[in-house]
Amino acid sequence: MHKVIFDTDPGVDDAMALLFLHRHPEIDLLGVTTVFGNVGVDLTTRNAQFLHKEWGISAPIAKGAAQTIDPSRRDDRAASVVHGADGLGNIGVPETVDLPLDPRPAYQFIIDTVRANPGEVTLVAVGRMTNLALALRADPEIAGLVKEVVVMGGAFDVIGNVTPAAEANIHGDPEAADIIFTTPWKVTIVGLDVTMKTIMTAEYLDVMVKSGDRSVKLLSDLSQYYIDFYKSRVGIAGMAVHDSTACVYLVRPDLFTLRGGAVRVVCGGIADGATIQAPDQGRKFTGSPWDGQPSQWVCTDVRSEEVLEAIRAALVDGRHSVA
Numbered sequence: 001m002h003k004v005i006f007d008t009d010p011g012v013d014d015a016m017a018l019l020f021l022h023r024h025p026e027i028d029l030l031g032v033t034t035v036f037g038n039v040g041v042d043l044t045t046r047n048a049q050f051l052h053k054e055w056g057i058s059a060p061i062a063k064g065a066a067q068t069i070d071p072s073r074r075d076d077r078a079a080s081v082v083h084g085a086d087g088l089g090n091i092g093v094p095e096t097v098d099l100p101l102d103p104r105p106a107y108q109f110i111i112d113t114v115r116a117n118p119g120e121v122t123l124v125a126v127g128r129m130t131n132l133a134l135a136l137r138a139d140p141e142i143a144g145l146v147k148e149v150v151v152m153g154g155a156f157d158v159i160g161n162v163t164p165a166a167e168a169n170i171h172g173d174p175e176a177a178d179i180i181f182t183t184p185w186k187v188t189i190v191g192l193d194v195t196m197k198t199i200m201t202a203e204y205l206d207v208m209v210k211s212g213d214r215s216v217k218l219l220s221d222l223s224q225y226y227i228d229f230y231k232s233r234v235g236i237a238g239m240a241v242h243d244s245t246a247c248v249y250l251v252r253p254d255l256f257t258l259r260g261g262a263v264r265v266v267c268g269g270i271a272d273g274a275t276i277q278a279p280d281q282g283r284k285f286t287g288s289p290w291d292g293q294p295s296q297w298v299c300t301d302v303r304s305e306e307v308l309e310a311i312r313a314a315l316v317d318g319r320h321s322v323a
């Protein structure tokens with residue numbers, strides 16, 4: 001069983017990933033921590049509460065960061081054009097959802113849960129990495145107690161999606177991401193190199209709706225805005241299931257090709273938020289900011305059809321189906 005804390009900014013593709021984690025039989029969802037990103041943290045938290053209630057998810061929700069770890073950074077670009085003004089495809093989520101939050105801030109929830117389960121917790125971060133960086137700042141020893149960190153973010157051998165250089169989760173808090181990648185714990189990075197190859201078409205989702213329950217129908221309803229965005233603005237028939245792809249890595253790492261090497265994030269300038277790896281194999285560099293940094297794992301390729309099938313199977317045939 002994989003014990004998981006899901007750090008998220010729901011978000012349409014975050015919503016699919018949440019349902020995947022909830023339903024996958026080998027995943028024990030210990031908690032959900034929210035962060036600003038696709039919309040502000042009040043809305044991402046409200047969206048997590050909404051999805052928990054609709055989908056019968058009992059894992060606690062702890063509200064997280066509202067801004068970048070370096071408070072002098074200006075707010076990043078709004079992602080509402082991608083996910084809708086409410087973050088969930090403008091389906092009409094109620095303004096408030098009556099579901100109590102964990103009283104702790106997200107970073108403290110992470111620290112306490114990791115310390116209560118030493119060596120067992122995987123942190124799956126699919127938004128800005130601010131909460132994780134705050135947890136490390138408050139309690140650096142947790143680095144040695146976490147099993148693995150799986151991140152959706154970055155663009156290594158491909159162009160970005162916020163600027164040509166940078167992917168959204170990194171661009172939204174580059175300093176936080178650089179802290180996560182240079183900490184001596186195991187990080188696996190599932191970035192645009194593989195998530196932009198993992199496209200779920202509207203037809204594929206329709207088939208899932210036909211064989212799934214009303215949770216899958218809600219997921220399909222809230223995904224339509226996102227699918228329209230991909231069609232009109234990216235020229236793709238279907239949606240990139242970024243955050244679910246990172247979750248599939250947990251249970252099917254065999255579907256991914258990985259490359260080891262230190263990873264740094266460009267902080268500032270025209271390439272703000274760019275992720276660059278110094279691969280362990282091949283050309284060697286000396287006297288660079290990658291020197292002495294821990295080797296982390298970057299996904300460079302994926303068997304995307306099988307990733308989509310793993311998502312379908314968990315959502316449609318997994319646990320916790322409702323009538």
Ligand code: BDR
Nearest residue numbers: 011013014126168169242
């Ligand atoms: C990432 O950015 C967000 O918009 C998505 O939820 C995903 O986590 C993709 O770049």
Ligand code: CA
Nearest residue numbers: 011014126127
């Ligand atoms: Ca996300």
